[in-house]
Amino acid sequence: MLTKHVWSRLVALAALLASGAAAAATYDPGQVWNMPVGVTELSREVFKLHMVIFWVCVVIAIVVFGAMFYSVFAHRRSRHPKPADFHESTSIEILWTVIPFAILVVMAIPAAGTLIRMEDMRGAELSIKVTGFQWKWQYEYVDKGVSFYSTLHADSNHARQLHSGIDPNTIPNYLLEVDNRLVVPTGTKVRFLITANDVIHAWWVPDLAVKKDAIPGYVNEMWATVDEPGIYRGVCAELCGRDHGFMPIVVEAVDPPAFEQWLADRKSGKATAIGHGPAPVLVASAGASAAAPSPQPAAPATEVAAAPAPATPAAAADGGKVYNAQCAACHQPGGQGMPPSFPALVGSKVVNGPAEAHIQHTLKGKNLMPPFAHLSDADIAAALTYERTSWGHKAGAVTAEQVKAQRGK
């Protein structure tokens, strides 16, 4: 299979290189060849700076490399057998020190201007606290009573497992989709307060132009005023451990009334059409396959399918979802973990032991495992029930009440 893939990639590449037309057809040039212009005033300024310095470099390159290759051609021994014997010239050396210096000064002025505007946080109308976790983001709308976590979309998460057998090309926005999107209002100066809980991350959405490190113990600031409604995708840009490549950022910008509505719905727990990634296809089909024959021949790779029929199908389906979003990165979808850093859950003493200890372990974390107290009682109960009834385990369900009772102990 791999060989087939290799050949098909080679053929595609050959086609790409063979004709410029193919390139134009395959790519949206703005998306693959260059920095995005973006959707904020700052991002447009940055793009302009980028293009100006790029063309300055191109012009210098043409002059310098032009001289070099002319010399390579015209001053080779067969054309120029007798070398000249000059070896210094104070005037020309001063000239080629002063001219680059002048070019740099001309470049530095607009760059400094943009930098100063970037650092001007005054007049922000909305503050959102962004916290990096291994390996997800938390968004808190400051003083609005809304806060949630955002993790890699379940479909991408399934497809990206080693030997998953799922072709990433079948996943829309592979690795660039999340379960809960960050919703921001357009035309509003939004201040992002960026920090981290465990290790250093970096919050980066290219269309908003600014990248900031999320550092434990620091609160960094950046701001953006998004002009156009739309969906803007980004990634964690600072190496943060095993799943650094799998904690994307999705910003959904909507007009202010829709934002206010979304905020109110979110606060009151009402369902809202805004801010969700698409419904997971692979997980749903895998969950269904526990009861019915698998609709997908490739399903064996999604370990959820192999789970025995759980006590209450609805709870376990939810549990599988929470497990896959929160736990599977380390303990793996099949529960086999990655010893010794990330122990296996299959046959684990904690998972098969008393529910109280299992809940405590989850709420407080241990060693590399961060605390998961931020999850709701129901979510924790569902995930633990899933763990305790999957992979041949018969440890019995955990209820939300039990989780609640263990909090603060």
Place this chain on the structure above:
Amino acid sequence: MAHHDQSHAAHDDHAHHGPVQLSDGFGKWIMRWITTTNHKDLGTLYLLLSCTMFLVGGLMSLVIRAELWMPGLQFVDPEFFNQMTTLHALVMIFGGVMPGFVGLANWMVPMQVGASDLALPRVNNWGFWILPFAFSMLLSGLFMDSGAPAGGWTMYPPLVLQTGSSFPMLIFAIHLMGISSITGAINVIVTILNMRAPGMTLLKLPLFCWTWLVTAYLLIATMPVLAGAVTMLLTDKYFGTSFFSAAGGGDPVMFQHIFWFFGHPEVYILILPAFGVVSTIIPTFARKALFGYDSMVYAVASIAFLSFIVWAHHMFTVGMPLAGELFFMFATMLIAVPTGVKVFNWIATMWRGSLTFETPMLFAVAFVFLFTIGGFSGLMLAIAPADFQYHDTYFVVAHFHYVLVPGAVFAIIAAVYYWIPKWTGVMYNETLGKAHFWLSAIFINVLFFPQHFIGLAGMQRRVPDYALAFADINALSSIGAFGFFVAQFLMLYNFARCVWFRNGMQPATQRVWEGAHGLEWTVPSPAPYHTFETPPQIDEGELTSVHDEFDALDHHRINK
């Protein structure tokens, strides 16, 4: 008295017979290499270590490029992928490029300044033999349950503190590499300052020695800083300190400041000797003296000075105060001036020369071309507001690989092609050399040029998997990586023939290259085991530095 004479005779005996050969017995031969204090032997050992490490680091890069060949995870777990990126960097920087240049310095610095050996030969032996242990320790993590270090070569806490049992191995390995570098640096400085042949004033020093002298000072200034930083990591992990832990009153960003105070000069440690090599090779094959010798020296010194005040441009995104960002942006842009001067000088050296393109010259010209491309992307990265977009993307990966591979590595390759006839006494095969050059030059660009684009378009560094839009360019890049790796075996075959399988190889003349100047070309080929046991008379024609003003002064004096 008689006794004294005897020992004296024994000493002479040794000198005349030269080094122990394999034919003298395997045990004796091994002990020669372990106990050797000869700068040429140690130069050879350094170069062999460098070559081995380039292969090891190269194989790691192939694991990386194989995994990135297409979207999805096909071969390795993300954790192992991170181990590969981390070790690839450490092995290439500390095991490939640095020992490569130390090997060249061992061989060439004494021969270029007319000294019989480096100043401190036993320290030199020690400095080398530390390294195999250091790298065994660094790589030992691969055989541990908890795996090798995977927090990136920059070792940022808190992430690096999550490393398992290989963590103390990493720290100790870094300490050992630092000790080795410092001993090498001391040797170079003492040799150049104290052991130059009579008449070789500092401004007549070959440029390779000048660049190495400055590099050695950078090493002495920065390696202890790195040692301090990693020691604090060690105590944070095992002894309950909180230098870099915010929860204990420490500061994770402080590590980055300390690390890059070492790290940025380190970048110039990797490239300044390359400048020296290129400044040696281009005049030889242009048959024309180096243009602007003095300005070359001043440019190297300015670059070295600036390298100490630009470190935070590696950390524009940590949230520095505006004043800090502005200062580091301006200081970084300034580096373009002396670097530009060097490039202009190289081109002016070629200008109206009489150029031929033997393999060392091909690599040197490619260096000027491709290193400058890396310089341009460096200038773009200096613009702080734009750097917020470039930072930690493949644009940066492309940038530093352009300055390190067709930069530093091409310079090492060029230097070995240039001097190997002097070392072995036979000419390498020119046709194979040219084939090696063209394959390397083509594949290195296939490998790294496309990475600029995916970086700009939003692909971050140090990830084993990526969004679908980046698939084709990543595949192209992987083809370049495998092609480049395979092409290097042409060079290995060529050099192995010079060293071990010399049948049918053309003997090298004493001068080797008709346009070459310098004391190393005044001794026979191969260079005898001991050279310049008495200080040489320097013929003016052997000086690689030519100054107008001195001539003008002389004329002036004569006219008076």
